[in-house]
Amino acid sequence: MNELPKMKNQTAKIFCGLLLALSAICANAQDAAEDAAPATVLPTTYEAMVAALPEASYDDKELLLQKISQSGNPQAPNLLHALLDGRLMATEAGKVYISQSSDEALAAKNLSDAITGAAVTGVNAESISPIGTNNRLRKGLRALCAQLDLASADADARSKAVQSIMRDLDEAGTAALRARLPLEKESSIQKSISSALALADLQSADANIRLAAVETLSGDISSEVYNGLTTLITKNDDGSFTEPDLRVRTAAAEGIRKIETRRKAYGALETLFFGLSLGSVLVLAAIGLAITFGVMGVINMAHGELIMLGAYTTYVMQLLMPQHIALSLFLSVPAAFLVSGLVGVGIERGIVRFLHGRPLETLLATFGLSLVLQQLVRSVFSPLNRSVASPEFMSGSLVINDAFSVTYNRLYIVFFMLIVFAALQLILKRTSLGLKVRAVSQNRAMARAMGVRTEWIDAATFGLGSGIAGVAGVALSQLTNVGPNLGQAYIIDSFMVVVFGGVGSLWGTLISGMSLGVVNKLLEPWAGAVMAKILVLVFLIVFIQKRPRGLFPQKGRSVEN
Amino acid sequence: MIIKTLSERFFATDRGSSIFFSLLLLVTVLVPTLNLATGEGSFLHIPNYSVALIGKYMCYAMLAIAVDLIWGYCGILSLGHTAFFALGGYAMGMYLMRQIGTRGVYADPILPDFMVFLNWKELPWFWHGMDHFWLAAIMIVLAPGLLAYVFGWFAFRSRVTGVYLSIITQALTYALLLAFFRNEMGFGGNNGLTDFKDILGFDLQAQSTRVALFIATAVALGLAYFTSRYVVRSRLGRVIEAVRDAESRTRFIGYKVESYKLWVWTFSAVLAGIAGALYVPQVGIINPGEFAPINSIEVVVWVAVGGRGTLYGAALGAVLVNYAKTYFTAALPEVWLYALGALFIGVTLFLPQGIVGLISQLARRRA
Numbered sequence: 001m002n003e004l005p006k007m008k009n010q011t012a013k014i015f016c017g018l019l020l021a022l023s024a025i026c027a028n029a030q031d032a033a034e035d036a037a038p039a040t041v042l043p044t045t046y047e048a049m050v051a052a053l054p055e056a057s058y059d060d061k062e063l064l065l066q067k068i069s070q071s072g073n074p075q076a077p078n079l080l081h082a083l084l085d086g087r088l089m090a091t092e093a094g095k096v097y098i099s100q101s102s103d104e105a106l107a108a109k110n111l112s113d114a115i116t117g118a119a120v121t122g123v124n125a126e127s128i129s130p131i132g133t134n135n136r137l138r139k140g141l142r143a144l145c146a147q148l149d150l151a152s153a154d155a156d157a158r159s160k161a162v163q164s165i166m167r168d169l170d171e172a173g174t175a176a177l178r179a180r181l182p183l184e185k186e187s188s189i190q191k192s193i194s195s196a197l198a199l200a201d202l203q204s205a206d207a208n209i210r211l212a213a214v215e216t217l218s219g220d221i222s223s224e225v226y227n228g229l230t231t232l233i234t235k236n237d238d239g240s241f242t243e244p245d246l247r248v249r250t251a252a253a254e255g256i257r258k259i260e261t262r263r264k265a266y267g268a269l270e271t272l273f274f275g276l277s278l279g280s281v282l283v284l285a286a287i288g289l290a291i292t293f294g295v296m297g298v299i300n301m302a303h304g305e306l307i308m309l310g311a312y313t314t315y316v317m318q319l320l321m322p323q324h325i326a327l328s329l330f331l332s333v334p335a336a337f338l339v340s341g342l343v344g345v346g347i348e349r350g351i352v353r354f355l356h357g358r359p360l361e362t363l364l365a366t367f368g369l370s371l372v373l374q375q376l377v378r379s380v381f382s383p384l385n386r387s388v389a390s391p392e393f394m395s396g397s398l399v400i401n402d403a404f405s406v407t408y409n410r411l412y413i414v415f416f417m418l419i420v421f422a423a424l425q426l427i428l429k430r431t432s433l434g435l436k437v438r439a440v441s442q443n444r445a446m447a448r449a450m451g452v453r454t455e456w457i458d459a460a461t462f463g464l465g466s467g468i469a470g471v472a473g474v475a476l477s478q479l480t481n482v483g484p485n486l487g488q489a490y491i492i493d494s495f496m497v498v499v500f501g502g503v504g505s506l507w508g509t510l511i512s513g514m515s516l517g518v519v520n521k522l523l524e525p526w527a528g529a530v531m532a533k534i535l536v537l538v539f540l541i542v543f544i545q546k547r548p549r550g551l552f553p554q555k556g557r558s559v560e561n
Numbered sequence: 562m563i564i565k566t567l568s569e570r571f572f573a574t575d576r577g578s579s580i581f582f583s584l585l586l587l588v589t590v591l592v593p594t595l596n597l598a599t600g601e602g603s604f605l606h607i608p609n610y611s612v613a614l615i616g617k618y619m620c621y622a623m624l625a626i627a628v629d630l631i632w633g634y635c636g637i638l639s640l641g642h643t644a645f646f647a648l649g650g651y652a653m654g655m656y657l658m659r660q661i662g663t664r665g666v667y668a669d670p671i672l673p674d675f676m677v678f679l680n681w682k683e684l685p686w687f688w689h690g691m692d693h694f695w696l697a698a699i700m701i702v703l704a705p706g707l708l709a710y711v712f713g714w715f716a717f718r719s720r721v722t723g724v725y726l727s728i729i730t731q732a733l734t735y736a737l738l739l740a741f742f743r744n745e746m747g748f749g750g751n752n753g754l755t756d757f758k759d760i761l762g763f764d765l766q767a768q769s770t771r772v773a774l775f776i777a778t779a780v781a782l783g784l785a786y787f788t789s790r791y792v793v794r795s796r797l798g799r800v801i802e803a804v805r806d807a808e809s810r811t812r813f814i815g816y817k818v819e820s821y822k823l824w825v826w827t828f829s830a831v832l833a834g835i836a837g838a839l840y841v842p843q844v845g846i847i848n849p850g851e852f853a854p855i856n857s858i859e860v861v862v863w864v865a866v867g868g869r870g871t872l873y874g875a876a877l878g879a880v881l882v883n884y885a886k887t888y889f890t891a892a893l894p895e896v897w898l899y900a901l902g903a904l905f906i907g908v909t910l911f912l913p914q915g916i917v918g919l920i921s922q923l924a925r926r927r928a
Contacts, residue, residue: 299724354910359724360638361909364865367858368905375898492735492854495728530739537736541729545715548725 046073047115053083054090054131061133062140069144075117077148084141088114089128097128143168147176155186162189166196166224174200195220199228207245214248218255221262222402229256266403271521277410279517280417281479283510284472285490286497287424290509291465292344293498295428295441296458298352299359301367303494304487305374306466309343310336310473311482312377315386326391329474336470343373344466348459370487377484385483394478409478416475421510424468428506437461441504496540502550512551516540577917578790581873582783588615589779593772609768614887616775616843618880619782623836625863625879626782626872627829630789632861633870634798635825636805638723640857641730642833644737645705647851649834651741652704654754654847655688656697657765661758674756675749685747694761701838702831709830710823717819717826722808731854738852753848760842771843778839782876785832789872792828801825862901865908868915878915 042063043049049064049071056064065083068076082088082098089097089111097120100110111120111128133141142164149161165173177193177200184190194216201213214232217225232243232252243249285307292300300306313336317328347369355362394412399405428434439447440457448454476486497516501508516536523532547553592607592615599606624646631637658673667677671684690696712733716726744750763770792798800821803811812818841847850856859882867878882904889897912919 351906351910360727361913363638363724363727364858364861365906365909368862368902368909370902371898371905372902375895375902379895488855492728492732496732499725499728530743534736534739537732537739541712541732541736542715544721544725544729545719548719548721 042067046071046076050079050096050114051094053088053096054094058134058137062137065137065141065144069148075115077145077152078117079114080141080145080148082114083131083133084138084145086130086133088131090131091123091127096131097123099128139168143170143173147173150176150180155189158184158186159189159192162192162196166192166199166222169196169200192222195222195225199224202228202232207248210243210245210248211251214251214255218251218258221259221266226256226259229259263403266401270404270406271525272518273406274410275518275521276514277414277517278521279514280414281476282493282497282517283513284413284417284420284475285469286494286501286509286513287421287506288465288467288469288472289494289498290501290504290506291424291468292462293495294504294506294509295437296461296465297359297441297503298348298462299363299366300347300352300462300465301363301491302347302370302373302487303466303469304489304491305370306340306344306469306487307473307476307490308377308482308484308487309340309373310470311388311477311486312381312386312473313339313470314474314477315381315388315482318388325389326393329391329478332474332477333471336474337467338470340470340473341463341467344469345459345463347466348462352462353455353458370491374484374487381484383484385481387481388477390478413475413479420468420471421506425506427464433457433460433464437464496537499544500540500550502552502554504554505550505552508550508552577871577873578786581786581876585779585783585786589776589783593775596772597768609771612771612775613843616771616778617840618883619775619778620836620840620843621860621863621879621883622876623778623782623785623839624833624860625867625875626785626789627832627836628860629864629869629872629875630793630832631826631829632864633872633875634793634805635801635822636808637822637826638727638861639730639829640727640854640861641732641734642829642860643856644730644734644852645709645830645833646837646840647737647741647847647849648705648708649701649837650841650847650851651748651754651837652691652697652700652834653838653841654757655691655700655748656694657757657760657842658754659688659692660760661756664758665756673749673754675744675752676747679744681747688747701834705830705834705837706827709827713823713826717822731857734852734857735854738849738854741849741852749848751849753846753850754841755846755848757842757845765842765845774839774843778843781835781839785835786872786876789832792825793872797821797824859901862905862908864915866904866912866915868917868919871915871917874915874917877917881916 042060043052044067046068049068053061053064065080069080078098079088087099087101089099091097096114097111098114098117111123112118113120146161146164149157150165152158152161162177165177174197177196181190181193181197184193198213198216201209202217204210204213214229217229229252233241233249233256235241241249243252285304288306289300289303292298292303310332314329314332317332317335318325321328347366351365351369352362355365390409394409397405397407398411428437436447436452436457437460439450439452440454440461444454447457473486476482476490480486497513498509500516501510501512519539520532520536523535526532527535544550592612595605595607596609596612624642627645628639628642631639661673663670665674665677667674669677672681676684691700712730716729721729740746741748741753742751748754757765759765760770760774763773765771793801800811800816803816804818804821808818837847837851860879863878863882864875865878866882867876868874882901885900886897889900908915914922
């Protein structure tokens with residue numbers, strides 16, 4: 001950034017204004033203006049500078065902002081950020097306020113005075129308007145903000161500031177980083193500052209400095225470093241290298257190789273994560289089936305539609321409380337459990353119990369039911385897909401570094417699946433209901449002889465499995481559109497997961513779902529998404545031939561027929 | 562005595578079979594006659610689309626007989642039988658596709674339109690020779706037969722039974738559905754094979770060709786019924802029924818259960834393939850949608866509605882349910898799935914023997 005003059009000549013200002021679009025030329029003009037001495041006086045006190053902001057031209061604003069950032073006033077960082085975000089408001093009378101929101105409707109609430117920082121109330125929303133900026137000004141502002149933030153007490157803000165400076169390295173930014181480096185206590189930020197400085201050093205005229213810089217950078221996987229190093233080993237149009245020194249080139253090539261290896265490792269990690277999150281979806285979809293099919297031995301082809309009902313419950317909950325998306329999502333979990341669970345109890349009482357011991361007939365009847373449920377949803381909600389909004393904490397992603405970031409919704413689904421799984425295990429292993437469920441599934445006649453009301457247990461077990469399917473629907477509504485065919489898409493996968501894991505084994509379902517998810521994602525880059533799915537299906541078909549009882553077969557005599 | 566047993570074995574002498582054959586004969590004679598001999602405005606005239614529709618029903622009836630053979634008699638519930646049906650259809654479709662020649666949109670003498678569209682330079686290896694009808698005819702039998710044989714050999718040998726088998730047959734057809742949707746497979750992807758011009762040199766749009774196809778389908782249905790009937794009446798059929806009722810016991814007596822199952826399974830798949838091959842020229846298109854698992858399950862419902870384990874019941878169910886489908890999807894489209902769903906539930910809960918069972922029950926009550 002060029003050295004800025006304290007005063008400026010009116011003619012130079014007009015001249016500059018004419019050439020605003022060409023900033024390089026404009027910079028020259030400002031240099032010229034510096035030489036031409038007499039000028040209008042810009043205010044020097046902080047209060048006066050702030051007050052002058054709303055009316056100043058864009059060029060004057062730039063100068064004023066420079067001064068404000070150098071003023072050391074504790075309000076300065078706040079003010080610059082507010083201006084950058086369009087939250088800096090001015091009244092007709094020239095008062096300047098910082099608002100908490102750039103939204104016009106909300107801007108008048110939560111105002112604070114730009115000079116003192118004190119909260120201000122009773123300002124008419126009509127009377128304030130945001131102070132305008134243009135692209136060039138915002139670019140400068142971002143640099144100023146980043147430089148100011150380097151001194152911030154918040155480590156997160158400092159780290160962001162370093163990243164921001166690194167993206168657009170210039171002299172002022174480099175100087176600010178150099179000044180910060182000895183003061184910085186946080187080691188991770190220290191590291192990224194030295195990376196940024198080394199990146200700047202790559203432009204140095206001294207080959208030794210460049211070499212040292214390359215060595216510092218080697219292994220840093222951020223894309224700025226990667227691009228910086230790649231420019232070193234690229235050739236000019238005439239065939240000569242952009243980097244004249246062979247040592248630096250070799251070091252750069254080595255550094256790039258290191259970066260690529262590390263990136264590959266992170267890429268593998270990302271694939272693994274995608275696989276685990278897909279696996280979690282599969283486990284969620286299948287775990288209800290692991291109860292109804294695995295524990296009870298009932299083929300419920302309407303399982304997918306119970307998932308769909310859960311997803312629609314989320315949709316309805318959101319319609320009921322459109323202002324509280326996060327709350328509606330949390331309330332949807334018990335609501336979907338109840339809706340799908342009750343439907344499940346209805347299915348058990350109305351259909352399944354009459355077909356006890358006739359699995360193929362159960363399969364057909366529940367399939368018919370799934371058609372009816374699908375059509376019912378089409379009649380009630382329309383055949384079109386409905387989209388369910390995600391609350392704020394679900395959107396965005398957790399960026400670990402440039403090569404590896406995980407989206408929150410996929411991350412949360414893994415945790416959600418684990419919670420559901422743990423809850424189910426607790427119910428089955430630690431409650432009296434769970435004890436009876438296991439007893440009935442192991443030996444129905446004996447359980448009845450011991451006084452267990454098997455009909456009630458059947459209905460409750462089926463309801464439990466169906467309710468879990470509904471809960472899975474809540475999770476799926478956050479990943480895909482909610483439509484009448486939602487359940488159909490998961491029914492074959494769910495059965496595959498349960499059969500692969502071993503019927504009757506919840507842990508088997510967990511492990512099989514997770515491994516199928518990971519295998520699917522591992523195959524995807526190599527074979528394409530559809531082919532990966534086909535390969536997994538074929539693998540499963542072959543696997544079931546080899547081990548018809550799955551990965552973790554139940555032991556004992558009850559499994560023989 | 563010997564003559565009587567022989568005639569019983571070769572000719573269907575029970576009442577259901579007699580009715581089936583009489584009806585089939587009636588339809589085979591009556592429909593073409595009324596279509597060709599009477600004028601457009603005549604009261605008795607059967608329009609061309611009805612001929613195609615009835616031909617389609619007969620293909621479905623054949624498919625239903627194939628499913629009844631393994632489900633009703635052998636106890637294997639296949640939820641993927643339309644995979645074999647569609648494979649036979651695709652074999653026929655490939656032949657018809659090669660017959661188009663230069664009459665396609667891109668007028669390429671060798672490559673079908675979709676390949677030109679996808680910028681392919683030469684035929685994939687499995688398309689070679691499919692312009693000969695004899696090879697297509699072999700493929701119609703071989704493709705579904707081989708798949709069924711390999712699949713069945715693995716499945717039955719490792720004793721995958723009951724629900725597990727049903728689920729992996731469903732996975733099989735689902736995997737094929739996904740595969741055939743891919744353009745790279747070389748079967749026309751999403752759009753499938755269509756826009757056929759002629760078969761064996763006869764124009765497919767011509768009335769006479771359509772009637773000939775109709776008669777061919779009727780004959781094939783009759784033959785399918787006859788052979789299936791022969792199989793289930795033979796000693797082989799007795800063993801197959803024994804496998805259905807008590808698989809382990811049959812094995813302990815000394816029968817190689819796997820071989821019996823494999824045989825009847827492959828035979829059933831071939832029947833389904835032939836039905837598919839006859840289906841394609843009459844409806845004029847084959848696409849991956851035919852592989853959809855729901856289609857296979859629908860076939861099972863036809864059999865259940867008609868009455869499993871009777872063969873003629875399966876044919877009856879196929880025609881009745883499909884007639885209802887044609888009617889409902891035109892008149893009350895939103896009601897069709899309700900009706901189909903209710904049919905599934907109602908038949909399994911209240912009519913385990915299907916319509917045929919109901920009729921014989923009523924007849925017994927009257928007697």
